[in-house]
Structures are given as C-alpha cells and as structure tokens.
Amino acid sequence: MSSAFPSDPTAGSEHSHSTLRAAVEYPLRALGFWAAIVLPFVLLGLIVAGIAQSSPVLMTGLVGANIAGLLLGKEYNK
Numbered sequence: 001m002s003s004a005f006p007s008d009p010t011a012g013s014e015h016s017h018s019t020l021r022a023a024v025e026y027p028l029r030a031l032g033f034w035a036a037i038v039l040p041f042v043l044l045g046l047i048v049a050g051i052a053q054s055s056p057v058l059m060t061g062l063v064g065a066n067i068a069g070l071l072l073g074k075e076y077n078k
Contacts (some may be wrong), residue, residue, distance in 0.1 A: 032072025039066040 043062055046052050052059045 029073050029076040032069040032074075033076035034073070035069030036066060036073050039069060 039062055043052075043059065043066070046055075046059065046062070
C-alpha cells in the first residue's frame with residue numbers, strides 16, 4: 001500500500017534544521033571575524049582621542065565585543 005507521507009516524518013525536518021543552522025551560522029561567523037579585525041582599530045582610535053579615560057564602560061563593552069568576535073569568528077571560512 002502506498003502512502004503520501006514519508007516513513008520517517010523527522011527526516012525532512014532534520015534536513016531543514018541543518019540548512020537553517022548553516023544559513024544562520026555562516027553570517028554570524030563572518031560578523032564575528034570582521035568585528036575582531038575592525039574593533040582593535042576602533043579601540044586604538046578611542047584611546048588616542050582620550051575617550052577611553054572618560055568612558056571606561058564603553059571601552060569595556062568594546063573589548064568584550066572584540067573577545068566575542070574572536071571566539072565567534074575563529075572558524076570563519078574553513
């Protein structure tokens with residue numbers, strides 16, 4: 001007897017889940033990679049301009065974002 005439904009209903013959802021994960025993962029890794037490249041220059045500019053001393057919370061946030069970018073983008077383009 002033939003059926004219109006596949007024998008394993010989770011097979012299609014696993015494929016779409018992996019496709020969705022790949023579609024989300026690549027841009028996040030790219031963003032992390034490029035943030036890790038650009039943010040040190042932003043930090044250096046803020047230090048030279050003297051903003052680092054007047055806004056330590058901003059500097060701490062940017063350093064944290066840089067570390068997050070390093071961790072997130074380490075597998076980019078492999």
